[in-house]
Amino acid sequence: MIFKQLIACTCLLFLASCKTPPVSLSKIEGKEIPISEEIKPDQDIANFIKPYHDHVTNTLDSVLAYAPDTYNKANGKYNTAIGNFMADAIYEQSNPIFKRRTGHDIDFVLLNKGGIRAQITKGDITSNTAYEIMPFENSIVVAAIKGKNVNEALTYLRKAKTAHPISKLKLVINSDFNIVEALVKGQPVDENKTYYVATNEYLYNGGDNMTFFRPSDSLYVLNYKLRNALIDYFTKVDTINPVIDDRFIQIK
Numbered sequence: 001m002i003f004k005q006l007i008a009c010t011c012l013l014f015l016a017s018c019k020t021p022p023v024s025l026s027k028i029e030g031k032e033i034p035i036s037e038e039i040k041p042d043q044d045i046a047n048f049i050k051p052y053h054d055h056v057t058n059t060l061d062s063v064l065a066y067a068p069d070t071y072n073k074a075n076g077k078y079n080t081a082i083g084n085f086m087a088d089a090i091y092e093q094s095n096p097i098f099k100r101r102t103g104h105d106i107d108f109v110l111l112n113k114g115g116i117r118a119q120i121t122k123g124d125i126t127s128n129t130a131y132e133i134m135p136f137e138n139s140i141v142v143a144a145i146k147g148k149n150v151n152e153a154l155t156y157l158r159k160a161k162t163a164h165p166i167s168k169l170k171l172v173i174n175s176d177f178n179i180v181e182a183l184v185k186g187q188p189v190d191e192n193k194t195y196y197v198a199t200n201e202y203l204y205n206g207g208d209n210m211t212f213f214r215p216s217d218s219l220y221v222l223n224y225k226l227r228n229a230l231i232d233y234f235t236k237v238d239t240i241n242p243v244i245d246d247r248f249i250q251i252k
Contacts, residue, residue, distance in 0.1 A: 061126050061127075061128060062127060063124045063126055064125050064126060064127060064235050065124075065125040065234040065237050065238060065239060066124060066125060067121065067123060067124075067125055067239075067240055068240075068241070070121050070122045071085070071120045071242050072119035072120075073116045076163050077163065077250075078163050078248040078249055078250060079244055079245065079247050079248045079249070080113075080163045080165075080244060082119065082120055082133075083111070083113060083116065083164070083165035084165065084243065084244065084245060084247065085240060085242035086116065086133075086230070087109045087110075087166050087167035089233040090109050090140060090198060090226065091167045091168060093233055094106065094140050094222055094229060097222055098222065101220070102196075102220065105196070106168075106197070106198045107195040107196050108166065108169040108184050108195070108197055108198070109166060109167040109168065109198045110153060110164065110166055110197055110199050110210075111199065111200065111226075112164050112203055112208045113162055113164050114208065115134065115138070115202075115226075116165070117132065117133060117134065117135055118132035118133050120240070125240065127234075129234070130227050130228075130231045133230065134225075134226050134230060135227075136202075136227075138200040138201060138202055138226050138227075139200060139224060140198055140199075140222045140224045140225070140229060141199060141200060141201050141204050141220065141221050141222065142197065142199075142220040142222065143196070143199065143213045143220075144194050144196055144197075144217040144218040144220075145195055145197055145212070145213060145216050146192070146193070146195070147189045147190045147193045147195060148191045149195075149212045149213070151182075152212035153210070154182050154189070155179075156210060156212060157171055157248065158171070158173055158177055158178075158179055159177070166248060167247075168184065169184055169247065170182070170183040170246070170247050170248070171248045171249075172246075172249055173249075173251075174250070175250070175252050196220075199213065204216075
């Protein structure tokens with residue numbers, strides 16, 4: 001019995017003393033597996049996903065409003081129908097929220113033309129339309145800035161020479177691109193006054209070189225996505241009516 005135990009212990013010691021030879025990776029191979037109809041879906045997974053897929057599809061495809069024409073950001077030099085519509089809709093949806101929280105009104109809205117990622121096509125407008133126009137998760141913020149910063153924003157718009165969406169702001173430039181008139185809600189800019197400007201956090205943080213939002217006296221985060229504001233606006237109107245107007249023009 002003792003002899004057998006000694007043999008067993010010896011075998012264990014021998015095994016423990018053996019070292020596995022090191023293994024190293026010598027080659028990696030891969031191949032492309034194209035996705036086609038030949039790859040059949042897993043029916044159990046498909047059945048599990050279907051109710052959620054159908055719910056999302058029905059929600060995104062539900063008709064909210066109607067567009068009497070097609071609107072895109074290429075139709076207009078200094079202001080476009082779609083840009084004006086977006087800025088005005090953001091003002092209308094966010095100002096009541098800001099007013100309830102602070103007692104102040106938003107003075108104007110400034111967004112960026114590049115943020116408009118799709119056109120509004122003539123016909124039914126759905127939730128999916130808003131997702132196509134604004135696919136990013138950008139939220140509305142309101143920056144409290146001095147009139148000096150507002151003038152910097154106007155200079156930025158003058159130099160940009162493009163149709164960034166604005167609302168409650170009027171800018172007139174001449175053929176030399178100098179500012180002839182600049183008004184906020186119909187009034188000249190007061191450099192000592194605090195203005196409440198609605199934008200998104202990307203632009204507030206200097207996106208598109210819009211550095212004039214900082215330093216700001218205060219920043220108010222509305223926790224309201226631009227896309228959701230558009231959906232809420234579409235929901236409450238029957239037919240939209242975007243137009244090109246005189247909010248940013250050039251005169252001879």
